[in-house]
Amino acid sequence: MAIKKIGVLTSGGDGSGMNAAIRAVVRSAVSRNLEVAGILRGYEGLINSEMISMNHRSVSNIISRGGTILKTARSERFMTEEGQRQAVEVIKDHKIDGLIVIGGDGTYRGAHILSTKWKVPCVGVPGTIDNDLKGTDWTIGADTAINVALEAIDKIRDTATSMERIFVVEVMGREGGFIAIEVALGGGAEEVVIPERKFDVQAMCHEIVEGNIRGKISWIIITAEGAISGQELAKQITDITDLETRVVVLGHIQRGGSPTAQDRNLATRLGVAAVELLLKGESDKAVGIVADNLNVVSLEEALKPKPVKGDELYRLIKITI
Ligand code: F6P
Numbered sequence: 001m002a003i004k005k006i007g008v009l010t011s012g013g014d015g016s017g018m019n020a021a022i023r024a025v026v027r028s029a030v031s032r033n034l035e036v037a038g039i040l041r042g043y044e045g046l047i048n049s050e051m052i053s054m055n056h057r058s059v060s061n062i063i064s065r066g067g068t069i070l071k072t073a074r075s076e077r078f079m080t081e082e083g084q085r086q087a088v089e090v091i092k093d094h095k096i097d098g099l100i101v102i103g104g105d106g107t108y109r110g111a112h113i114l115s116t117k118w119k120v121p122c123v124g125v126p127g128t129i130d131n132d133l134k135g136t137d138w139t140i141g142a143d144t145a146i147n148v149a150l151e152a153i154d155k156i157r158d159t160a161t162s163m164e165r166i167f168v169v170e171v172m173g174r175e176g177g178f179i180a181i182e183v184a185l186g187g188g189a190e191e192v193v194i195p196e197r198k199f200d201v202q203a204m205c206h207e208i209v210e211g212n213i214r215g216k217i218s219w220i221i222i223t224a225e226g227a228i229s230g231q232e233l234a235k236q237i238t239d240i241t242d243l244e245t246r247v248v249v250l251g252h253i254q255r256g257g258s259p260t261a262q263d264r265n266l267a268t269r270l271g272v273a274a275v276e277l278l279l280k281g282e283s284d285k286a287v288g289i290v291a292d293n294l295n296v297v298s299l300e301e302a303l304k305p306k307p308v309k310g311d312e313l314y315r316l317i318k319i320t321i
């Protein structure tokens with residue numbers, strides 16, 4: 001079936017660079033004389049038939065903007081058979097021949113169901129700060145998130161050093177420690193706690209006390225939200241060492257900000273690749289970049305666990321403190 005019209009949506013947690021990906025999808029589709037429907041609010045908006053017609057101009061001046069002009073949501077309704085049926089009806093009513101979905105694991109799961117169960121051609125573009133999708137070295141938004149977090153950690157270091165304090169900094173990562181381990185290494189943190197590695201609070205406290213005896217008086221400890229919360233970790237450190245500990249939860253600032261060059265260019269490469277893949281008649285696939293080359297995997301493969309380099313990077317963190 002020749003593709004004449006495509007739909008594009010962003011779903012799940014937003015990440016910086018999603019707009020650059022939307023821009024690339026729209027402009028490459030328009031250059032191939034395709035019609036483009038921008039679906040608002042992810043799968044939820046699809047069910048509700050919230051759509052805008054997009055052209056070259058619709059994506060002017062968004063390459064540098066964080067967030068997503070199409071808005072995003074997490075849809076409970078799309079998890080149900082009834083929600084999916086409604087979404088498929090909307091796709092048919094609008095004569096959409098294929099979908100490009102930009103998002104993380106939940107977005108990919110939705111696209112996998114749409115393509116396999118409901119026979120709607122779908123291609124996934126990896127957009128999540130978590131960098132937890134296989135088939136790509138980096139997901140769109142991850143580089144900006146770690147740079148935003150690093151900037152904050154650098155500022156925390158200024159006050160930590162001046163006031164000779166222990167700071168626990170909680171970063172995002174419910175399931176994985178990608179952001180935590182990257183910013184710990186880049187920010188010169190003394191310790192990091194991630195879900196993928198066992199951690200021993202007693203040993204950490206022993207190291208702090210010993211370090212303080214040697215004259216080391218400021219500490220930056222990073223924790224991924226899914227390992228242990230910043231509040232809880234700080235409480236445990238204070239209970240054991242009797243040292244005052246401050247907590248900073250970086251939270252959603254990690255999802256905002258103007259995308260880095262890496263995220264913009266990744267998004268542009270992958271947005272164009274996704275359109276080209278759909279035009280080749282492919283479906284149930286995800287695009288990515290591995291070792292600087294375009295890579296295509298099945299959505300199912302992309303959803304398999306992606307290990308972080310926890311041990312390797314942790315070793316470097318400990319060698320360089
Ligand atoms: O998946 C992206 C992410 O930012 C995670 O790192 C984080 O745990 C979660 O989303 C937060 O979700 P919400 O914005 O719904 O609170």
